[in-house]
Amino acid sequence: MANMDLYCNNKRCRKRLIASAWITSCSHAFCDEDADQAFFSIQENIICPACNTHLPEKHDIVKVDLNPSEKFKSMVLAGLRPEIIMDVTNRALTFWHYQMYQELQYQKALNKRSCDNLTQAEETYTTEIMKLNALLQKEKRNTEALEKEVENQARHMGELQDQVVQKNRHLQNLMAMNNKLRCNTSTLQPDDGYDATKPKRRHYSLGLQTLRDLRPYDEVLPQNSSGQAQDFVFNPVTPPTRPDERRHFVTKK
Ligand SMILES: [Zn+2]
Ligand SMILES: [Zn+2]
Known part of the structure; x- marks a missing residue:
């Protein structure tokens, strides 16, 4: 063995x-x-x-x-008296016992050293594991805080989207009202009553203004020799002094 x-x-x-x-x-x-x-x-x-x-x-x-060979075993103690043979055998067994005991002590010392190293390693790893656990807990708290922040941001985004939807709806209502007012205003006729003391009344739309909308109602288009209206003239023409004379002016539709 x-x-x-x-x-x-x-x-x-x-x-x-x-x-x-x-x-x-x-x-x-x-x-x-x-x-x-x-x-x-x-x-x-x-x-x-x-x-x-x-x-x-x-x-x-x-x-x-x-x-040893069988011959050596037969001859090494041959001729010796039994007490000498027993003495030699006893000393040989004592030597063997001492060697086995010494080997056992050596293995125990190795085992103790291994246990000490294992204990030291366990203490080191336990300390490292505690540090890592503390770091892990800290990271978990940071992650939870970030998740909460993301949740708050998502909720805020939802609120902003709701506000955008409401403002879009309000804008559409305003545009509908604007279009309705434009339609109503376009059907209004110039006031035939003339009052020289009042400022000159112009035909403006209440909606988005275009050049057509900004043109005064009494703006006239010059006519060519064939009596047809010429191209659009941007300069407004001063209306006649009396309402009945204004019927002779052609207004741009
Ligand atoms: Zn020695
Ligand atoms: Zn050696």
């Missing part, structure tokens, strides 16, 4: 030890690369890279085949 394997005790290495391992008397295990660098690159004052224990003796460091 993977969790029953040895791992290099150099915390910067942590290589899984599969074929062989360098075992120290201080109960640590190392890979070939770390053993070469720690134990064989120097000649004296050898120390364990994991616990700084001095390892001066020959059997303080041994290389162990992790997949």
